[in-house]
Amino acid sequence: MSLKKLHFITISLLTIICVITLIGCSTADAIEPAEPAPPIPAGTATVIQTTPKLPSPPKLPLPPATPSSPEAPSPTLMTISKPIIQTSKESVPIKLPVSNSITIVDSLGQKLSFNTVPKNIATISPSATEILYAAGGTAVIRDRASNYPQEVQTLPDVGSAYNPSIESLINIQPDLVIIEALTQARFIPVLKQTNLKVMAVKAETVDDITENILKIGKIIDKEPTARIEVSNILSRLSLAKTYNSGSVLLLISDHDKNLYAARPESYTGLIATEVGLINKAAGLPDSGPYPGFATMSPETILMANPDFIVTITPAPKPAPRLSEIIKQIPPFARLKAIQSENVIEADVNLFLQAPGPRVIEAVEFLKDRIKR
Structure with missing residues (x-):
């Protein structure tokens, strides 16, 4: 074997040894962290302290905070239920x-x-x-x-x-x-x-x-x-009171042509009093078919001789009006009211048949007529 070959083999072996050594070192480096895992308990002490703080967010379990949302619906349900009850009550036609x-x-x-x-x-x-x-x-x-x-x-x-x-x-x-x-x-x-x-x-x-x-x-x-x-x-x-010093008779007739005058105590008499007129039927006794009226003979009317005569005709038209009939009674031609044309035909409802709140309309009507 030549020296060159030996030299080449030696270098190759050294190279292989170096590579193996390098591989061994790198493997040792890679394995070391895995092996120090036992020491990690010491290191994990710090890691464990941080990890427990990570569980503390689980303390936050804000998802469980949704239990408070069940409480929110409950007012809503109560507010809804009340109107329903009220509406049902109002819709039923019952006495209040x-x-x-x-x-x-x-x-x-x-x-x-x-x-x-x-x-x-x-x-x-x-x-x-x-x-x-x-x-x-x-x-x-x-x-x-x-x-x-x-x-x-x-x-x-x-x-x-x-x-x-x-x-x-x-x-x-x-x-x-x-x-x-x-x-x-x-x-x-x-x-x-x-x-x-x-x-x-x-x-x-x-x-x-x-x-x-x-x-x-x-x-x-x-x-x-x-x-x-x-x-x-x-x-x-x-406003309607005039304090007029004039006198008045308020007359009505029946089917037999008898005449009756409203006394001051009657509703019809009240109308004249409110205007301020002096009622010539004052002091006469209540008599005849109409409560609050006194029977009036022609002689009594002539003796009274009022300034104004107010007549009421119960019968509807075309029945003749009492205001026209009395003008045709010969003795009455001497009456002041007839001579001065102060005979006033009044509405039967306002002056006789419907005593009540429309008294003001009757009073205003009479006030207007006696001023003419």
Whole structure:
């Protein structure tokens, strides 16, 4: 073997040894971190301390914070449930409770208590109907003579105010029946036998009218409306008062052509008093078919000799008007009222048949006519 070959073999072996040594060193370097893994417990002490702090975010488990979201829905459910209950109550047509139980004394001295607001109300006289509507109420049935306000003309009726159909009232079963105290008190016993609540109103004076408007306003929970109406009536009456020193007779006739004059105590007499006229029928006794009126003979009328004569004709047109008839009675030609053409034909509803809130219209009408 030549020296060159030996030299080459020697170099090759040295090279291989060096490579093996290098590989061994690199392997040792690679394995060392794996072997120091046991020491890592010491090192992991720091790593473990950081790792426990990583679990502390699990403490944060903000996902579990969603338990608070179950609490948020609960107010929502409660707020939803309340309106549903209220809506269902309002949609059912039931009587609304009055804030407190109400007790009133009517025009006949009856004590009436109300724990609920009466909704279905029957009125069987023009006075009752007009007082109810002035207070802000409405009726479900009326008498035939009730024609104001206009809307009541479409309501079913119980017939005449003097002889209403009790059967019609029983069939409707109203919460309250309002009657006129002076002419309809006789109906109370039979209506009470059918368990109907009956209230009587009257309208002989301004106080009667305003007090009954306020009472009904309280019963039907419309007190502000009733107070406004009363205030309007009183202020207009105050303006209408003329303090005229003239005298008056307010006359009506029956089928037999007898004449009757309204006394100051009657509703018709009240109209003249509010204007400021002196009623020549004062002091005369109540007589004849019309409450509050006195029978007048031609001689009594001639003796009274008023400045103004107001006539009321109950019969509808084309029946002749009383204002024209009295002018044709020969002795009456001497009367001052006829000579000065101060004979005034008045509306039967305003002056006789419907005592009530429209007293102001009657007073204003009379004030206007006596000024001409």
